[in-house]
Amino acid sequence: MQASAAEPRAAPTGLILTGGGARAAYQIGVLAAIAQLRRDAGVAGGSNPFPIIAGTSAGAINAATIACQADDFDAAVDGLMYLWQNIHVDQVYAADSLGVIRTGARWVTLMSLGWALARWTRSHPTSLLNNAPLGELLRRWVRLDRLEAMLNAGHMQALAISGSSYSSGQHVTFFQAREEAQPWQRSQRLAVRARLSTEHLLASAAIPFIFPAQLLELDGQAEWFGDGSMRQSAPISPAVHLGAERILVIGAGRMSEPGDRRAPTTTGHPSLAQIAGHALSNIFLDALAVDIERLQRVNNTLGLLPPELRARTPLRPIEVLVIAPSRRIDDLAAEHQASLPPAMRAMLRGVGGSGAGGAALTSYLLFEPPFTNELINLGMSDTLARRSEVQRFFGWPAEAPVNDPAARRRASQAA
Numbered sequence: 001m002q003a004s005a006a007e008p009r010a011a012p013t014g015l016i017l018t019g020g021g022a023r024a025a026y027q028i029g030v031l032a033a034i035a036q037l038r039r040d041a042g043v044a045g046g047s048n049p050f051p052i053i054a055g056t057s058a059g060a061i062n063a064a065t066i067a068c069q070a071d072d073f074d075a076a077v078d079g080l081m082y083l084w085q086n087i088h089v090d091q092v093y094a095a096d097s098l099g100v101i102r103t104g105a106r107w108v109t110l111m112s113l114g115w116a117l118a119r120w121t122r123s124h125p126t127s128l129l130n131n132a133p134l135g136e137l138l139r140r141w142v143r144l145d146r147l148e149a150m151l152n153a154g155h156m157q158a159l160a161i162s163g164s165s166y167s168s169g170q171h172v173t174f175f176q177a178r179e180e181a182q183p184w185q186r187s188q189r190l191a192v193r194a195r196l197s198t199e200h201l202l203a204s205a206a207i208p209f210i211f212p213a214q215l216l217e218l219d220g221q222a223e224w225f226g227d228g229s230m231r232q233s234a235p236i237s238p239a240v241h242l243g244a245e246r247i248l249v250i251g252a253g254r255m256s257e258p259g260d261r262r263a264p265t266t267t268g269h270p271s272l273a274q275i276a277g278h279a280l281s282n283i284f285l286d287a288l289a290v291d292i293e294r295l296q297r298v299n300n301t302l303g304l305l306p307p308e309l310r311a312r313t314p315l316r317p318i319e320v321l322v323i324a325p326s327r328r329i330d331d332l333a334a335e336h337q338a339s340l341p342p343a344m345r346a347m348l349r350g351v352g353g354s355g356a357g358g359a360a361l362t363s364y365l366l367f368e369p370p371f372t373n374e375l376i377n378l379g380m381s382d383t384l385a386r387r388s389e390v391q392r393f394f395g396w397p398a399e400a401p402v403n404d405p406a407a408r409r410r411a412s413q414a415a
Contacts, residue, residue, distance in 0.1 A: 029379020
C-alpha cells in the first residue's frame with residue numbers, strides 16, 4: 001500500500017486547451033495520462049491541479065467541463081473520456097440527409113449559383129452545418145451552474161473562454177474568476193468579466209463558415225461572435241493575466257513539421273476543401289506556435305537580466321510545457337473518413353473533401369469513435385512518452401512514497 005502525498009508546489013498552474021473541432025479529443029488522452037501519472041506519484045485526492053484554465057473553441061468545452069467539476073479532477077477526466085469515446089456527429093450537428101440539405105447543400109448551391117438564386121429564393125444560409133444538437137448536448141453535459149461554487153470553495157481561481165466578435169472585429173476573452181482577477185485590454189483584444197453560459201461555449205466553438213455565429217452581450221450591447229481561435233494572437237495570454245506562473249499547453253496539431261518535404265496530395269488546382277482546411281489550420285495552429293516562441297524569448301531575456309533589473313520589470317518568467325500530437329492529424333482523419341454519415345461524405349465530395357486532399361477539413365468534423373478514440377490513445381502515448389518532463393513540471397516524484405506504519409507512528413508521537 002502507498003501513502004498519499006500532498007500537491008507539492010504552490011505556484012498557480014494554468015491549463016491552455018486550444019481549438020480544433022473533433023481534434024480536441026487528443027486533449028482528453030493527455031489529461032487522462034496526467035491523471036494517471038499523478039496517481040502514480042501518490043498525490044492525494046482528486047483535487048484539480050489546474051486552478052486557472054483557458055479554453056478556446058472545442059477546447060473551451062473541455063475546459064468548462066473540468067472547471068465545473070474541479071472538486072474531482074479524476075471524475076471530470078473520466079466523464080470527458082466517456083463522452084469523446086462515444087461521441088457521434090449527430091450529437092454535434094445535423095448530419096442526416098435532411099439536415100445537410102437544409103444547411104450544407106443550400107450553402108454550397110448558393111456559392112455555386114450566386115446572387116440570382118439568393119434573390120429568387122430569398123435564401124440566406126448562415127453556415128455550412130446546423131450545430132443545434134451541440135447546444136443540447138452542452139446544456140445536459142456542462143454543469144456551468146457549479147462554476148461559482150468551485151471558485152468560492154477554492155478549487156478554481158479562474159475560467160476563461162475566448163471568442164471573436166464579427167460585429168466589432170475584436171478578440172474577447174470572457175472570464176469568471178475570484179475577486180482578485182482584473183480585466184485587461186491590449187491591441188484588438190480585451191478581457192471582460194462575465195457569468196459564463198452555454199452560449200459562450202457555442203460562440204467560442206463556432207468554426208467559421210461551418211457553424212453559425214452566436215449572439216452575446218458585450219458592454220451592454222449584443223454582438224455576433226464566432227470561433228475564439230480567430231484573431232487570437234496570444235493564446236497563452238489569458239492564463240498569464242489570470243495569475244498562472246507555469247502553464248501546460250495542449251495543442252490540437254503538430255507544432256512543427258519534420259524537415260523533409262511532404263509530397264503534394266494533388267497536382268491540380270486545390271479544391272475548396274483543401275483551401276478551407278489550410279485556412280482552418282492557420283486559424284487553429286499557427287498563432288499558438290508563434291505565442292510559445294514569443295514566451296520563450298521573454299524567458300530567455302529575463303534570464304540574462306541581473307536580479308535588480310528584473311525586479312523593475314512587470315514581466316516574469318513563465319514555465320511552459322507543451323504537449324502536441326506527434327503524428328499529423330490530417331493523416332489520421334484520412335484513414336477514418338468512411339466513418340462519417342453518407343450525407344456528410346456526399347457533401348464533402350461536392351467541395352473536394354474526399355481523399356487525402358480534403359482530410360484537413362474532415363479532421364475538424366469527424367466526431368466519430370474510430371477517429372476520436374485514436375486521438376485519445378495518441379494523447380495518452382505522447383504524454384506517457386514524456387513522463388519525466390511531466391513529473392518535473394508538476395514537481396511529482398517518479399515513484400510514490402512507501403507507506404511505513406512504524407515511521408508514521410513515530411512521526412505522530414513526535415508531533
